[in-house]
Amino acid sequence: MKQAVRGFDFRRIMDDKAQLNQFVLDEQQRQVIQSLHALGKTLNAPKKAAKGIFGLGGKKTGGVYIWGKVGRGKSFIVDSFFAAAPVSSKMRVHFHDFLRDLHRQMNAPQAADNTLETALGTLLGDCRLLCFDELHLHDVGDAMLVKGLLAWVISSGTVLVATSNYPPEQLLSHPLYHARFVPSIKLIEKHLEVVALGGTQDYRQLGSNDLTPFCEGVFLCPGNDLQRRECGLPQPGIGRQSLNMGSRTLELLSAPGDFLHFSFEALCVAPTAVMDYLALCDRCDCWIIEGVPKLAGQSGATQQRFINVIDVLYERQCRLYLFSEYGLDEMTRDVEQEDIQRTRSRLSQLKNYV
Structure with missing residues (x-):
C-alpha cells in the first residue's frame, strides 16, 4: 500500500x-x-x-x-x-x-x-x-x-x-x-x-489580521463619555441586572441586548471560570469590559482570569470594547505571568480610541 x-x-x-x-x-x-x-x-x-x-x-x-x-x-x-x-x-x-x-x-x-x-x-x-x-x-x-x-x-x-x-x-x-x-x-x-518558531517580529502588529471580528473591537482610553457616545455604547448602570449562569450569578452593567456589559471586577476579580466565558460567548458575541486597571496590582488569580477572558474572546472571534484609564503598555507592564505577552499581542489588534 x-x-x-x-x-x-x-x-x-x-x-x-x-x-x-x-x-x-x-x-x-x-x-x-x-x-x-x-x-x-x-x-x-x-x-x-x-x-x-x-x-x-x-x-x-x-x-x-x-x-x-x-x-x-x-x-x-x-x-x-x-x-x-x-x-x-x-x-x-x-x-x-x-x-x-x-x-x-x-x-x-x-x-x-x-x-x-x-x-x-x-x-x-x-x-x-x-x-x-x-x-x-x-x-x-x-x-x-x-x-x-x-x-x-x-x-x-x-x-x-x-x-x-x-x-x-x-x-x-x-x-x-x-x-x-x-x-x-x-x-x-x-x-x-x-x-x-522564533524570530523577532510579532506579525499581529503589522495589521494583517484587522478584518476579523475581534479586531473590529476598540480599546477606549480613558473611556470618556464622548468616546462612548461615538462608539454607540451604553452608559454603565442603565438597566443594570443580574445574569444567571447556573450555579453562578454575574452582574451586568446594562441590560443585555447587542452587548454583554461587564465591569472588570465582576468578570475577573470575582471567582469566574473559563466555562463561564465560553457559555457567555454562546449567548452573545459582542462584549464591553469596563475599568480594566493596571494588572500588575491585581492578584495572580485575577490576572489569569483576564488572560483567559481575552483568550476565549479571541478564539471565538467576539467583538470587544475595552475601557481603561491606562494605555496597553501601562496596563500590562510588570505582570510576571508569561501568558500576558499573548494577551498583550491580542489586545494590540484592537482599534485604539485615545
Whole structure:
C-alpha cells in the first residue's frame, strides 16, 4: 500500500499564500512548513502503520509540536496545514473549547461509561489528524486531562499537531505540580517532532489580521463619555441586572441586548471560570469590559482570569470594547505571568480610541 501522498506539497501551498498576501516567509517559518510538509506525506498511511515513531526519511510521524512567542505565525501555518491536509477525518480544536467539551462528555448523565478514555473516544472517534491550538497549562486539573489526551492520541495512532507559547519542558511549570506532568512531556518529546518558531517580529502588529471580528473591537482610553457616545455604547448602570449562569450569578452593567456589559471586577476579580466565558460567548458575541486597571496590582488569580477572558474572546472571534484609564503598555507592564505577552499581542489588534 502506498503511504506517501505524492500530490501534497505544503511548501508550494505556503509559497503561494505568501505571494498572495505579499509577505516573505522567514527561515524558521520555512523549517516549520518543511516539518508539516513531511508529516502530510504520511497522512494516508493506515492508522495501525502510524503507531510507529518514525516514518518517511526517519521523521517522527506521531505529529509536530510547534512552540514560540506570540504572533510568529504558528496558528496561521497550522490553519493552512489543516485546510490542505490530504485526509478527510480531521479536527481542529481550541484548548478551552476542547476541555469544556471533554468535561461535558465525562459528566453526561446519559453516558454509560464516564471515563476519560471513553469520552475521548466519543469526541475524537476515528480522527486521523488532530490540530490542537494554543496549548498552555497552569491548572493541574486541566493538565491531567491533557495527559490522558496525549496517551489516547498516541495509542490510537492519531496524528497530533499542537501549537504553544511554551517548549514542552515548561508546560505546567508550577513547582508543586510539574513532576506530575513530566511523563507526558516525555511522551511529547518521544513521539512528536518538536520545532521552535522564533524570530523577532510579532506579525499581529503589522495589521494583517484587522478584518476579523475581534479586531473590529476598540480599546477606549480613558473611556470618556464622548468616546462612548461615538462608539454607540451604553452608559454603565442603565438597566443594570443580574445574569444567571447556573450555579453562578454575574452582574451586568446594562441590560443585555447587542452587548454583554461587564465591569472588570465582576468578570475577573470575582471567582469566574473559563466555562463561564465560553457559555457567555454562546449567548452573545459582542462584549464591553469596563475599568480594566493596571494588572500588575491585581492578584495572580485575577490576572489569569483576564488572560483567559481575552483568550476565549479571541478564539471565538467576539467583538470587544475595552475601557481603561491606562494605555496597553501601562496596563500590562510588570505582570510576571508569561501568558500576558499573548494577551498583550491580542489586545494590540484592537482599534485604539485615545
